[in-house]
């Protein structure tokens with residue numbers, strides 16, 4: 194299969210960088226901003242990864258709470274029908290009490306202040322929906338004495354991935370079939386009729402839009418409410 198690349202644009206200078214170079218690039222902006230106009234309070238540069246291709250870089254204020262980050266992740270990538278979610282420090286051992294906890298008590302309290310928990314190098318795991326789970330990994334890249342008027346500022350996000358229609362292999366995939374697997378499941382609008390002819394479910398309910406999220410195709414997820422202009426299908430020209 195053709196390898197798909199992941200890249201994003203920098204919020205500050207609008208230049209495009211590959212996924213693995215974006216963190217380093219942003220740190221140059223932060224260091225400059227901290228030097229020129231140091232703030233009294235800290236903000237944290239975090240990277241959120243959904244698999245190898247989907248990423249978000251954010252600046253989050255130390256006064257923000259985990260619940261606000263949860264709401265942001267739901268808004269940009271995840272929310273389908275109000276499932277439960279949880280943050281956990283990566284590698285944290287489950288305590289005996291966790292076995293007796295109610296599902297809504299899993300994970301860290303959403304009331305925790307970012308500044309009381311986050312530090313450079315910390316990794317968290319996040320889960321949305323404990324049935325058809327979407328798992329994300331959050332890395333605290335660094336901390337700086339800078340603040341923005343927004344408690345959470347989106348700095349970069351992977352641009353829509355260059356996924357091709359699996360039938361004609363020429364046009365961008367616009368829709369996918371959520372029940373088929375093993376064969377072609379992603380189609381452009383010209384080819385989707387070919388799949389509809391042999392897949393009754395597709396015609397009935399299983400056709401869903403290609404969106405820029407690690408939850409694409411899961412539980413009727415149909416796109417986010419934040420940064421929607423980058424949530425669609427890539428444009429080939």
Ligand SMILES: [Zn+2]
Nearest residue numbers: 203205206207
């Ligand atoms: Zn930049």
Ligand SMILES: [Zn+2]
Nearest residue numbers: 273274276412
């Ligand atoms: Zn759902």
Ligand SMILES: [Zn+2]
Nearest residue numbers: 358361381384
């Ligand atoms: Zn096609």
Ligand SMILES: [Zn+2]
Nearest residue numbers: 370373392395
């Ligand atoms: Zn199908």
